[in-house]
Amino acid sequence: MFKTGQNLNLIIALSLLLLIGFTGIAGYMAIEGYTLLEASYMTVITVATVGFKEVHPLSDPGKVFTIILIIFSFSIFAYSLSTITSYLVEGRIKEFFKNNRKTGGITKMKDHIIIVGFGRNGQQTAHDLLLLNKKVVIIEKSHELIVAHEKEKVIFVEGDATEDEILEMAGIQKAGALISTLPIDADNLYVVLTARSLNAGLQIISRASHDSSERKLITAGASHVVMPEKVGGTFMASLVAKPDLAEFFHHLSIEGNEGVNLVEVVCSDLPSEFQDRTIHDMSIRRLTGANIVGFRTPEGQYIINPPGETVMAKNAKLFVLGTPDQIENVKEIIRQKHKH
Known part of the structure; x- marks a missing residue:
C-alpha cells in the first residue's frame, strides 16, 4: 500500500530536515573551522532556537551565516516537526516504512x-x-x-x-x-x-x-x-436452457485444486524435440490422461478437438483439459524434457 499524499509530505519533511542539517554542519565547518561534533551541536541549537551558548565566539561571517540559517530553518523546522508528529500520533510511521518496503518490490x-x-x-x-x-x-x-x-x-x-x-x-x-x-x-x-x-x-x-x-x-x-x-445474463439464461452444460462449464476452472482445469501451453515453451512435431508424437493422453481439446494456430485460428497430425508450430498454443493431477503431470513432462 502506498498513499501518495501523506507519504509524500513525510518524505518532504525528512528531506528538508536533512538539507538544513547538512547545510548547517557544512557551513560551520567551512566558516568557523569547527569539528564535525561542534558543527553538529551548533546546527542543532540554532535550528531548534534553544539559545544555548555557542562552542566558540562566532566571527562576523559566522554570525551572518547563523542569521540566514535561523531565518530559513524556522519555518522548515516547524513544518517538519508538525508533519512527523502527525505521523507519530496517528501511528503511521511504522505503516509508512512497511509500505515502502513492500512497494519497493514492484521495481523488481x-x-x-x-x-x-x-x-x-x-x-x-x-x-x-x-x-x-x-x-x-x-x-x-x-x-x-x-x-x-x-x-x-x-x-x-x-x-x-x-x-x-x-x-x-x-x-x-x-x-x-x-x-x-x-x-x-x-x-x-x-x-x-x-x-x-x-x-x-x-x-x-x-x-x-x-x-x-x-x-x-x-x-x-x-x-x-x-x-x-x-456475461452474467448469458450464464443465467444457460442455466435455464442447458442447465447441465452450464454447470459443467461453471466447474471448469482455469487453475486450482478442485474440479477440472483448462490450461494453455505455448508451443514455443515446449522442448525442442516437440516443436514442429505432431500432437500425436507428444502422447499427452496416454502419458497423463489429460486431453488436448483446442489448438490456436500462429495465425490466430482456433481448432476444436484438433486431430493428432496437427503440427505444434512455434507460436501456436495447445488447450489442455484435465484434473489438477493430470495437468500437473503434463507440466512435469515438460519440466523433465527441459532437464534433458
Whole structure:
C-alpha cells in the first residue's frame, strides 16, 4: 500500500530536515573551522532556537551565516516537526516504512498484472490470478478498502490510475497486462488511454457497463472489453436452457485444486524435440490422461478437438483439459524434457 499524499509530505519533511542539517554542519565547518561534533551541536541549537551558548565566539561571517540559517530553518523546522508528529500520533510511521518496503518490490517485478479497482470484480480477478501464481499489483483510491484487505497477497498502490505517476509506481513499463475493473465506463476509458500512452505493447483488458462504451474503449487502446452484466445474463439464461452444460462449464476452472482445469501451453515453451512435431508424437493422453481439446494456430485460428497430425508450430498454443493431477503431470513432462 502506498498513499501518495501523506507519504509524500513525510518524505518532504525528512528531506528538508536533512538539507538544513547538512547545510548547517557544512557551513560551520567551512566558516568557523569547527569539528564535525561542534558543527553538529551548533546546527542543532540554532535550528531548534534553544539559545544555548555557542562552542566558540562566532566571527562576523559566522554570525551572518547563523542569521540566514535561523531565518530559513524556522519555518522548515516547524513544518517538519508538525508533519512527523502527525505521523507519530496517528501511528503511521511504522505503516509508512512497511509500505515502502513492500512497494519497493514492484521495481523488481516483470510481467506482473496490474488491476485497477478492488471492488467485487477486482477482488475476483485478483483471486483467480493468484491461483495461477501470477504477481498482482492493485491500484485503488479508497484507503479504507486497502486497509480492510492489507493481508491479501497482493501489493497495493493507493491513488488515481489515470495519473502517470501512479501507473509508473505500479510498474506499468514492465507489466504483463493491465485490467481495469472500475464501475464507471468513463473512468475505465481514461485509465486505458493513460496506460496505452505509457506502454504501447501492453495487454489491456477493460470492464464496460454499456454496449456503446465497447467501441470507445477499443479505440482508446483496450485489447479486450468485458461486460460483466452481459456475461452474467448469458450464464443465467444457460442455466435455464442447458442447465447441465452450464454447470459443467461453471466447474471448469482455469487453475486450482478442485474440479477440472483448462490450461494453455505455448508451443514455443515446449522442448525442442516437440516443436514442429505432431500432437500425436507428444502422447499427452496416454502419458497423463489429460486431453488436448483446442489448438490456436500462429495465425490466430482456433481448432476444436484438433486431430493428432496437427503440427505444434512455434507460436501456436495447445488447450489442455484435465484434473489438477493430470495437468500437473503434463507440466512435469515438460519440466523433465527441459532437464534433458
